[in-house]
Amino acid sequence: MAPPVALVRRLSRFSAWPRPFDPDAELDWSDPAFSRRLLAEHLDQTHDGASRRRTLIERHVTRLRQLLPDPPAHLLDAGCGPGLYAVPLAGLGYRVDGIDVGPAVIRHARKExxxxxxxxLTHFEVGDVRNLPAEPRYDAILLIYYVLENLTASRQASALRRLAARLRPGGRLVAEFRLRPDQPPGRFSAWEVADRSLLGKRRQLLLSDSVYDRARNLFILREVAVFPDGSVAVQQTTSRLLRFEEIPVVLARAGMRVIHTFDAWTRYPGSPLCDSVVVVAEPDQGSPASTRRAGSRRPGSG
Ligand SMILES: C[S@@+](CC[C@H](N)C(=O)[O-])C[C@H]1O[C@@H](n2cnc3c(N)ncnc32)[C@H](O)[C@@H]1O
Incomplete structure (x- = not known):
């Protein structure tokens, strides 16, 4: 049987080696249909894919209570997904605003x-960490489960500057960063027959191709789903990971000073050997970035 024309056309446009942030294939996180499919994965209690399972989130919320100022502090959960952290935090008495680019997850967060x-105690709205408005300012901002890693280095830097500007003096950022993916450096390709995936809810042949480029600290996952009617769906996500040593530098450029780095959600100090770290940072009033911010304020703007 001849291969489906759509598949051949689509695959012929592919570069042989996945290209980071490829505009032809890179996922649009704000796409409503994708957001609906992602919501199902967020809520699925058989894996920790898009969000963690609720039992794990309960433990993280207990840990966050130790890292955050006391309720009723005002928090921003940036990239909040369906509110699985924001809602229990509001249950502890925090006032929590949540933003996410995905419309379906925001609808779910409000329902939750x-x-x-x-x-x-909560306010959820569709919003992008890349262009946050200047007000209000928060007692703490959360970035949970590697929210910034799908941005290029320069966009990560500008998002962090904007987030820093949204912290009150004495406020803090609690951010989770992944240092490495769960595959060794190099390329790994696989296929499987799946009943559903993030590319579609129908039975499909799912081809995946991932590259961990350790030199550039990039992890690219390219997936192609081929459906029984011959249609295809393609999606790529590029993750720009931060090196352990890079984190205080990137935060300093954004006008923040790291005060703690933990090995993931434990109380142990983080190190370059960790898979992920939870970082607590505060605005650095004397930093060039915050001086620039203060200098750029119009007289009387507060
Ligand atoms: C791995 S999920 C984590 C969700 C939530 N923090 C949690 O742990 O349950 C990453 C989230 O970041 C959101 N996201 C991705 N890019 C974003 C952006 N530029 N601005 C706001 N949210 C974004 C995605 O829609 C997704 O809900």
């Missing part, structure tokens, strides 16, 4: 807040 009786 109402179901848990914390709607009046």
């Amino acid at each position: 807040a109402r179901a848990n009786g914390v709607a009046r």
